[in-house]
Amino acid sequence: MVVPLEHVIILSGLLFSIGVMGVLFRRNAIIIFMSIELMLNAVNLALVGFSRYHNNVDGQVFVFLVMTLAAAEVSVGLAIIVALFRNRQTVNINEMNLMKN
Amino acid sequence: MDLSLYFTRQDFWGILPEIVLLTGALIILSIELFARSQRAAMLGVGILSLVIAGGFAAKNFGSSFILFQGMVTLNDFSTFFDLLYMAAGIVTMVISYNYLERKGGETRGEYFALILFATMGMMLMTRGNDLVIIFLGMELLSLSLYVLVGFLRHDVFSNESGIKYLLLGAFATGFFLFGAVLVYGTTGTTNFQHIALAITNNEILSDTLLSLGIGLLLVGFAFKVALVPFHMWSPDVYQGAPTSVTAFLCTAPKAAGFGALLKVFLVAFPALHADWQDLLWALALLTMIVGNISALVQTNVKRMLAFSSVTHAGYLCIGILVLNEMGVSAILFYLLVYSVMNLGAFGIISLLEKEEKGVNFKDYEGLASKHPWLSASLALFMLSLAGFPPTAGFVAKYTLFSSAISEGYIWLVVIAILNTLVSVYYYIRLIVNMYMKTSEETLVPFLHPLLSVVIFILAISIMFFGILPGWLIDTVTQAARIYT
Numbered sequence: 220m221v222v223p224l225e226h227v228i229i230l231s232g233l234l235f236s237i238g239v240m241g242v243l244f245r246r247n248a249i250i251i252f253m254s255i256e257l258m259l260n261a262v263n264l265a266l267v268g269f270s271r272y273h274n275n276v277d278g279q280v281f282v283f284l285v286m287t288l289a290a291a292e293v294s295v296g297l298a299i300i301v302a303l304f305r306n307r308q309t310v311n312i313n314e315m316n317l318m319k320n
Numbered sequence: 321m322d323l324s325l326y327f328t329r330q331d332f333w334g335i336l337p338e339i340v341l342l343t344g345a346l347i348i349l350s351i352e353l354f355a356r357s358q359r360a361a362m363l364g365v366g367i368l369s370l371v372i373a374g375g376f377a378a379k380n381f382g383s384s385f386i387l388f389q390g391m392v393t394l395n396d397f398s399t400f401f402d403l404l405y406m407a408a409g410i411v412t413m414v415i416s417y418n419y420l421e422r423k424g425g426e427t428r429g430e431y432f433a434l435i436l437f438a439t440m441g442m443m444l445m446t447r448g449n450d451l452v453i454i455f456l457g458m459e460l461l462s463l464s465l466y467v468l469v470g471f472l473r474h475d476v477f478s479n480e481s482g483i484k485y486l487l488l489g490a491f492a493t494g495f496f497l498f499g500a501v502l503v504y505g506t507t508g509t510t511n512f513q514h515i516a517l518a519i520t521n522n523e524i525l526s527d528t529l530l531s532l533g534i535g536l537l538l539v540g541f542a543f544k545v546a547l548v549p550f551h552m553w554s555p556d557v558y559q560g561a562p563t564s565v566t567a568f569l570c571t572a573p574k575a576a577g578f579g580a581l582l583k584v585f586l587v588a589f590p591a592l593h594a595d596w597q598d599l600l601w602a603l604a605l606l607t608m609i610v611g612n613i614s615a616l617v618q619t620n621v622k623r624m625l626a627f628s629s630v631t632h633a634g635y636l637c638i639g640i641l642v643l644n645e646m647g648v649s650a651i652l653f654y655l656l657v658y659s660v661m662n663l664g665a666f667g668i669i670s671l672l673e674k675e676e677k678g679v680n681f682k683d684y685e686g687l688a689s690k691h692p693w694l695s696a697s698l699a700l701f702m703l704s705l706a707g708f709p710p711t712a713g714f715v716a717k718y719t720l721f722s723s724a725i726s727e728g729y730i731w732l733v734v735i736a737i738l739n740t741l742v743s744v745y746y747y748i749r750l751i752v753n754m755y756m757k758t759s760e761e762t763l764v765p766f767l768h769p770l771l772s773v774v775i776f777i778l779a780i781s782i783m784f785f786g787i788l789p790g791w792l793i794d795t796v797t798q799a800a801r802i803y804t
Contacts, residue, residue, distance in 0.1 A: 228505075228529075235498055242491050251487055258494035262501050269505035277510055278501075281452055285497060288459050292493075295463050296486050299470045303479040312487070315480045318556045318623075 227268030234261035248300050248310040252293070259289045326389075334380075334387040334394050337373035337402065341440050344369025345433040352429025359427050366413050366432035370406045370439065377402040377443075384802070386449070390511050393449040396799040400652060401446040401579045408572035408659055409439045414774045415667040416564040422674060422766060423562060425472045435568065438464035442576035446583065451500040451510040454580050458496070458544065461573055462489050469561040469569065481560025488543065488553040496540025502533025503588075512588040519591050534589060534596070541584075545577035547637060548607040551630045555614070558626035563673055566622060567666030570629045571659035578636055578655060585643060586803040593643055600641040601732060607634030608739045615746050621669060622679050624746055625662065628705060631743060632658055635717065635736060638724045646723035649800035653792060654716040657704070657785060661713060664778035665701040668694060671771060672763040684750060685759035694765055695754045697779040704782045706747040707740050712785035719793070 234257060241254025263282045270278025304310055332339075347369075348362045355361070377399055384395040412435060420427045437460060444457030466489065470482020504510050506525040507518040524530050539550065546554040558566045585593055611630030618624040632654075639651035671694070672678040672687075688695040704713035717740065721733045785792055 235494070238494065242487070248483060248487065252490070255487070255490045255494055258491075259497065262494070262497045265498070265501045265505065269501065269508075272505075273508040275508065277452075278504060281501075281504070281510070284452060284456060288455075288493075291459075291463055292490055295466050296490070299466065299479070299482045299486050302470060302473045303483050306474065306476050306479055312483070315484065317477060317480055318559050 222268075224268060224272045228265060231261045231265035231268065234258075234264065246311050246313050248303075248312055251312065252296055252300075256289055256293070259285055330385060331387045334385055334392065337377045338440050338443060340369055340373040340376060341436045344373075345436040348429045348433045348436070352433075356429075362427075362429050362432050363413055363417060366436060367410055369436060370409050370413070373439075374403055374406040377406070390513065391450045391453050392444075392447045394447060395802045396795075397579075397583075397652075397802045398443075398447040400796065400799045401575060402443050404575055404656055404659060405439050405442045405572045408568060408575075408663060409435050411663045411667065411774055411778070412564060412568040414770055415567060415663075415670050416562075417768060417771065418766065419564045419670050419673075420472065420562060423472055424474065424675075425562075431468070431471060434464040434468050438468070438568070438573070442572055445576045446579035448580070448583075449512050449587065451503065451512075451588075454584070455497065455500060457576075458580070459493065461576065462493065462544075465489075465565075465569060465573065468565045469557060471565065472562055477560035478562060479560075481557040484553050484560075485557045492540050492543030492550070495536045495543070499533045499536030499538070499540060502529050502536065506530040506533060512583070515588045516590060519589065531595070534592065537584065538581075538596070538599070541577055541581045542603065545574050545581070545633050545636075546630050547603050547633055548610040548630065551607070551611070551633075554630060555623050555626040558629070559620060559623045559679075563622065563666055563670035563679075566626075567663050567670065570626070570666070571662050574629065574633065575655040575659060578633075578640070578651060581640060582643075582648060582651065583803070585640065586648070597641060600637060601729070604634050604637035604641060604732060605735060607631070607637055608736060609634075612739050612742050615743070618746070619681055620679050621681060621684070621750065622666075624681075624750075625665060625669075628743065628746070629658075629662065631739065632705075634739075635720060638729065638732060638736060639720055641729065641732075642723050642727045643804075644723070644727065645797065645800050645804040646719075646726065648804055649793070649796040650716075650720040650723045652796040652799055653789075654720050656792070656796075657712040657716040657782070660778050660781055660785075661701050661704045664697065664775060664782070665705070667771070667775055667778070668698045668701070668765075671765045671767065671775075674763070678763050681749060681753055683763055684753045685757040686762050687754045689758070690762045691765060694767075694775075697775055699751045699754065700779050700782060702747040702750055704786070706744045710783070710786045712782045712789065715786055715789045 238254045238258035242251050245251050263285055266278040266282050348365050351358055351362050380394050380399045386393050441457045441460030445454055448454040466486045469485045470478055472478035506529050507515045542550040608631055611627050615624050615627035639647045677683050704711035707713045707717040724733050
């Protein structure tokens with residue numbers, strides 16, 4: 220049985236929205252980061268769905284690049300979060316307000 | 321398998337600048353590994369590789385290639401941007417000389433290597449002819465910048481701006497990607513020409529999804545170039561980042577963002593540009609006004625310049641709205657002049673900065689009597705940012721606004737000119753502090769001959785392009801003609 224394209228798009232849209240909500244409403248930098256990963260994975264799902272629908276592999280190649288980016292972003296991101304935690308002992312982004320006038 | 325079909329001699333010569341930059345970055349990282357104290361050598365290799373790569377890129381002026389089966393295009397448009405990024409990279413490297421040490425940090429090899437990687441990323445953004453390449457370039461740029469912004473690891477401000485830039489930048493990437501996927505999904509291709517073809521032949525899956533996709537792409541770009549309401553990160557990031565990095569961050573990547581946005585609208589969606597004009601109009605208006613009003617009340621010079629760069633992004637958005645030959649060439653001219661002015665202004669701030677001092681308006685009181693040349697250059701950059709004749713800032717604003725008037729956007733131009741008038745207040749405020757107030761203790765600049773020469777060249781080019789803009793206008797018109 221072939222899954223219709225609409226189902227893939229709706230699922231991926233839902234996952235993406237959950238990710239956006241997570242970024243907007245969570246206050247812990249690591250959880251926000253996880254939500255961003257969820258957004259990227261929603262993108263991957265949509266890419267695979269469209270790639271299958273159009274019968275060309277461009278989308279699946281794109282998925283590999285997105286996965287590589289996600290990995291690179293996590294390594295850079297966690298390094299920055301660790302550096303921050305060493306100085307501030309917190310990863311709550313509500314406390315990141317040193318620069319308000 | 322015969323690879324020569326996929327990687328031709330022409331492809332190699334086309335991406336030679338990128339190869340040079342990559343090699344330079346790897347050499348710098350090797351020096352860092354074996355001789356960590358050789359900072360001058362790392363700086364030298366960095367500048368040398370930018371100069372060599374610039375030489376190879378400049379060779380492409382006047383010719384036009386399509387490389388890697390349509391993934392990358394090389395023409396005057398991309399070459400103009402390549403040279404702009406490389407010049408910005410060289411200036412950034414020079415003004416970084418000894419800067420991190422003065423802030424209590426340490427200049428490591430990564431710093432120069434990351435600037436080279438960021439330059440490569442930006443080059444891919446304006447050379448790319450495919451959503452995948454634009455995405456890769458943008459991420460290569462962003463990942464390098466996240467690290468550069470948080471480079472002062474012991475400094476809480478740098479940490480904070482690093483994490484803000486990282487989280488919001490990655491968030492924006494998500495939007496950009498989802499937009500790219502919807503465009504791919506509805507047209508079945510990621511190549512710009514094929515997307516345009518699918519749209520004119522009406523072979524798209526769903527109009528709604530395509531509009532949603534373009535909207536999300538626009539949100540991603542708006543984040544990267546800091547258009548209101550997606551500008552919230554920029555003041556905090558610009559203020560907290562090391563000033564030498566801020567100089568880079570607010571010039572070349574902004575040019576790259578606008579270059580890629582131009583290319584997307586000019587090559588992939590020329591048929592749909594009319595549908596987006598109302599939105600672009602509103603974005604330009606909001607960005608100008610919000611940036612300007614926020615800049616009025618700042619006490620920190622870096623933060624003021626951050627909001628001023630938001631305002632300038634608003635002016636540039638008018639050019640995206642116009643999008644004819646005149647508008648595009650005006651954007652290119654504006655981006656170059658804008659980069660020179662901001663590199664100069666942030667460069668001087670980075671020379672004056674010492675520990676906590678040198679970033680507030682108050683610190684600049686009485687500077688002119690002690691350091692007349694430095695104050696004069698800073699005053700020149702401020703006047704140019706405000707758009708006074710005979711500086712280049714005036715010519716840039718004039719060409720941009722006149723292109724909008726010729727397309728009939730009278731009201732937008734009237735509002736833009738009113739904004740320019742308001743902006744004079746916060747630029748002149750710095751000049752007033754330097755020249756008309758006195759203070760017992762003034763800032764002591766770190767002056768190295770190399771730094772003085774670079775600041776001098778930036779100041780001279782502001783005057784030169786202001787008085788004799790003809791040559792540059794010819795160049796940008798030629799570059800703009802490629803796509804319009």
